[in-house]
Amino acid sequence: MIQDILQQLHIGNVNRGVSTGINWLDAKGAVIDASSPVDGQHIATVKTASREDYDTVIATAQAAFREWRLWPAPRRGEVVRQIGEALRQNKEALGKLVSYEMGKSLQEGYGEVQEMIDICDFAVGLSRQLHGLTMHSERPGHRMYEQWHPLGITGIISAFNFPVAVWSWNAMLAWICGDVCVWKPSEKTPLSAIACQHIVQDVLKANKVPEGVCCLVTGGRDTGEWIAADTRVPLVSATGSTRMGKAVGSVVGARLGRSLLELGGNNAIIITADADLNMSLIGCVFGAVGTAGQRCTSTRRLIIHESVYETFTKKLAKAYQQLRIGNPLDEHNHVGPLIDKDAVNLYLDSIEKVKAQGGSFLVEGGVLSGDAYSSGCYVKPCIAAVENAYPIVQHETFAPILYVMKYSRIEEAIAMQNNVPQGLSSAIMTLNLREAELFLSQAGSDCGIANVNIGTSGAEIGGAFGGEKETGGGRESGSDAWRAYMRRQTNTINYSTHLPLAQGIKFDL
Numbered sequence: 001m002i003q004d005i006l007q008q009l010h011i012g013n014v015n016r017g018v019s020t021g022i023n024w025l026d027a028k029g030a031v032i033d034a035s036s037p038v039d040g041q042h043i044a045t046v047k048t049a050s051r052e053d054y055d056t057v058i059a060t061a062q063a064a065f066r067e068w069r070l071w072p073a074p075r076r077g078e079v080v081r082q083i084g085e086a087l088r089q090n091k092e093a094l095g096k097l098v099s100y101e102m103g104k105s106l107q108e109g110y111g112e113v114q115e116m117i118d119i120c121d122f123a124v125g126l127s128r129q130l131h132g133l134t135m136h137s138e139r140p141g142h143r144m145y146e147q148w149h150p151l152g153i154t155g156i157i158s159a160f161n162f163p164v165a166v167w168s169w170n171a172m173l174a175w176i177c178g179d180v181c182v183w184k185p186s187e188k189t190p191l192s193a194i195a196c197q198h199i200v201q202d203v204l205k206a207n208k209v210p211e212g213v214c215c216l217v218t219g220g221r222d223t224g225e226w227i228a229a230d231t232r233v234p235l236v237s238a239t240g241s242t243r244m245g246k247a248v249g250s251v252v253g254a255r256l257g258r259s260l261l262e263l264g265g266n267n268a269i270i271i272t273a274d275a276d277l278n279m280s281l282i283g284c285v286f287g288a289v290g291t292a293g294q295r296c297t298s299t300r301r302l303i304i305h306e307s308v309y310e311t312f313t314k315k316l317a318k319a320y321q322q323l324r325i326g327n328p329l330d331e332h333n334h335v336g337p338l339i340d341k342d343a344v345n346l347y348l349d350s351i352e353k354v355k356a357q358g359g360s361f362l363v364e365g366g367v368l369s370g371d372a373y374s375s376g377c378y379v380k381p382c383i384a385a386v387e388n389a390y391p392i393v394q395h396e397t398f399a400p401i402l403y404v405m406k407y408s409r410i411e412e413a414i415a416m417q418n419n420v421p422q423g424l425s426s427a428i429m430t431l432n433l434r435e436a437e438l439f440l441s442q443a444g445s446d447c448g449i450a451n452v453n454i455g456t457s458g459a460e461i462g463g464a465f466g467g468e469k470e471t472g473g474g475r476e477s478g479s480d481a482w483r484a485y486m487r488r489q490t491n492t493i494n495y496s497t498h499l500p501l502a503q504g505i506k507f508d509l
């Protein structure tokens with residue numbers, strides 16, 4: 001089955017991983033061996049970008065920008081509309097490849113491609129709505145307004161856990177804004193990126209889009225570092241760990257470039273005394289074990305009211321016993337593998353730290369073995385009773401380890417929820433209006449996303465997505481996130497016969 005999909009998506013045994021949109025470069029960088037965490041099989045090799053290849057791509061993108069920025073935004077939107085159609089046609093194949101290369105469930109693989117289709121639709125509409133404000137001038141016979149212009153090259157550095165959607169959140173908006181994109185996908189999931197490039201290629205050709213508008217540079221951390229340091233790249237959108245974001249943010253900041261950072265989360269759900277516990281259970285279990293705990297929005301902490309703590313943790317433990325762990329391409333399974341053995345080691349290390357710091361496990365973890373788990377990347381989702389202040393609880397472990405803790409007053413629960421370095425997603429489960437509104441108020445959650453009676457995991461593309469504190473402060477996708485891809489210009493036009501100065505200043509000659 002996988003061979004058919006690879007063929008459909010133009011993935012061969014050896015793949016060129018550098019493209020300017022229309023053409024593929026004979027890349028001279030290191031070779032990546034792409035393998036699957038599902039069965040440990042080698043899938044294909046990828047030739048990545050050398051520094052020289054990278055410079056060729058950037059020069060091509062710079063030239064493309066000079067032409068692309070002149071295309072009317074709705075015409076650029078029409079190209080994005082056709083990309084959405086191409087993604088619809090390839091949804092099944094691309095969703096399966098994402099699932100096989102990254103290890104998320106097939107439904108989530110399809111869901112990720114659906115997110116790409118949704119952002120295309122959103123961007124098409126937006127291409128007719130890029131707007132600025134008008135202001136009243138203090139001077140007679142003057143008009144003042146602002147307009148938004150494209151920036152140039154948007155560098156996109158993406159993480160392994162959303163191998164394709166994060167690129168599309170950035171690229172579709174950047175393109176309708178008139179920017180060109182250079183994408184460096186995760187070195188752990190290069191094939192999904194190459195497949196996207198093939199899908200888009202025909203649309204670019206058919207519309208005579210300038211070569212260089214949609215570029216791909218596969219590579220490792222070095223390639224990301226080239227983008228961060230490159231003054232030819234005015235905007236760097238980087239998704240990944242807080243460690244990576246601090247490095248990228250400081251390099252881009254030192255050259256006074258712009259960065260859009262989407263980093264780690266440490267997301268909590270508050271389960272109040274007035275929560276609908278059955279509904280809460282679904283949100284908590286899906287949030288904690290979905291994508292094997294490898295979402296930036298995965299639920300990592302449950303802050304549970306003392307009056308329902310026993311009942312709810314028992315329900316949770318029972319639900320965990322029913323989880324089916326196995327091949328994510330089999331739709332009967334709930335939990336697939338971690339991305340690689342390094343991730344398994346980090347999971348095991350965190351379990352040891354939980355124990356050393358005083359935590360106790362309500363549901364034990366462990367690595368699964370046997371034929372069905374031959375890749376060595378399948379682990380058991382586990383639940384530990386902890387204190388919020390433990391160093392390990394303050395840290396994002398990218399694995400299905402769920403921490404539970406008790407509270408007695410809602411203010412205390414909100415303080416615990418906020419008392420971590422990260423600020424991505426948060427939720428409260430309650431039927432009590434006062435508690436819900438307090439959670440959403442300025443004295444409530446300090447996260448970029450705050451939900452009521454919905455878990456922390458996943459988001460619709462219509463809202464701005466991102467988080468505060470060590471999550472980086474960036475916003476992508478919906479609402480007015482498009483502004484990050486443009487520069488604002490204030491224009492004042494004098495249509496009078498005088499030249500009055502602002503603030504009443506006189507300058508007589």
Ligand code: NAD
Pocket residue numbers: 157158159160161162184185186187219220221223224225228239240241242243244245247248261262263264265295296297396398424466467471
């Ligand atoms: P990672 O930080 O290891 O790598 C992410 C990307 O950054 C990769 O492409 C990598 O090559 C590149 N990179 C690494 N170091 C770099 C450097 N110094 N300079 C430039 N580029 C560099 O992250 P990962 O393991 O792929 O992904 C998991 C992390 O991503 C988690 O922390 C997760 O929370 C986060 N994430 C956040 C969001 C969000 O929207 N907030 C979304 C998805 C993932």
